[in-house]
């Protein structure tokens with residue numbers, strides 16, 4: 001394994017501030033739905049899922065469940081418990097929310113003519129029914145309006161979810177992806193007893209899963225600070241040109257079979273000889289940049305209303321608010337690092353340039369101005385503010401990305417080279433990265449003639 005960064009992790013990278021772990025990127029997952037065979041296998045292997053009850057519901061290590069209070073929302077001048085912008089909303093808007101929730105429940109329970117769930121996880125296990133495929137041709141905003149749902153609060157709720165999980169706003173994200181967020185897990189309170197959808201998180205975020213995975217590897221099996229700068233796939237081999245990023249030393253390797261697991265936007269710069277349609281499919285992907293800040297505070301900043309939670313969301317903000325990095329530590333601790341998230345979802349090419357060009361003072365000013373609306377004393381308590389800039393944080397599931405012709409081409413092996421990363425399927429999620437990685441690994445094993453039983457039984461079912 002050849003890794004460009006100093007550490008393993010990629011977008012699930014964990015860092016350390018004053019000896020305390022912080023998540024610089026991905027920071028949570030959910031209990032996977034029943035059909036997510038490969039995710040179950042991995043989480044059992046990593047000792048996150050410890051067993052199953054008589055009804056087949058997974059049991060997880062209790063310390064990994066997000067602690068209460070889970071979330072709060074700053075709206076109309078005060079913090080309210082949970083992510084509920086509907087408190088005090090006019091009856092008409094509450095009715096729209098009910099209709100939306102009922103429809104998402106129907107999609108959650110939808111079984112296709114092919115016997116598959118409508119919105120499964122991994123997404124490749126989903127039903128092929130045309131009524132579903134058509135949803136990938138419109139935006140989520142068009143879908144909401146096609147149902148005559150006109151509610152600024154519902155728009156906000158759905159937009160927030162899509163910016164958070166997909167780095168893509170309501171008026172740009174594929175309706176299939178937007179619905180998948182609400183329908184792939186059993187979030188609805190009416191289903192809560194049937195199957196869990198709990199959030200799992202760790203002080204270092206998904207860096208915890210990276211560390212558990214890396215425990216299996218000894219140094220000769222991987223090297224960091226290594227850029228793969230050229231990949232030449234052929235029928236029986238893959239040639240790799242590499243550079244040690246510290247010394248500048250160049251070296252080459254020959255592999256019988258290889259997986260390219262870097263984000264796909266790098267492929268045209270690195271991989272040689274791909275067919276033009278595949279290159280075109282890859283080049284047409286769009287990525288949202290993202291700014292993450294670790295705001296260290298001397299004490300929790302004050303704010304009117306509900307008590308601090310793990311996820312602290314701002315209604316009137318381009319940001320997603322912040323996650324308290326210390327929240328999973330023993331109760332009673334005074335959370336000291338707030339992980340602030342700003343996905344730059346509009347005009348992504350311009351935003352990426354701005355993210356690169358603007359300096360620390362600029363971004364610190366923007367962040368503190370945003371937080372000040374909820375915490376008037378924020379400047380008094382900030383001790384230090386570190387930034388992490390993600391130029392290509394998340395692949396954007398725009399209409400057609402998930403079920404269009406390009407999705408098949410993106411995942412297509414070339415000679416002895418397979419492609420992983422969640423970009424191949426089109427949703428920037430841990431579960432999709434897990435699926436794509438296992439699929440690519442199984443392709444390699446098959447090439448080498450050592451393939452065993454597949455972990456991806458859901459690809460064949462139905």
Ligand SMILES: Cc1cc2nc3c(=O)[nH]c(=O)nc-3n(C[C@H](O)[C@H](O)[C@H](O)COP(=O)(O)OP(=O)(O)OC[C@H]3O[C@@H](n4cnc5c(N)ncnc54)[C@H](O)[C@@H]3O)c2cc1C
Nearest residue numbers: 004010011025026027028227228262393421422429430433
């Ligand atoms: C800020 C942020 C928050 C997120 N939050 C969540 C979350 O809470 N939950 C969730 O499920 N998902 C979240 N995600 C999405 C996250 O991207 C996925 O969960 C998952 O980590 C994607 O993994 P990947 O393997 O597809 O890609 P990556 O994480 O991008 O991994 C690609 C790896 O390839 C390496 N690489 C690239 N090019 C080269 C090269 N030429 N040579 C050598 N190495 C190279 C990179 O350094 C990197 O380590 C978040 C993403 C970001 C950016």
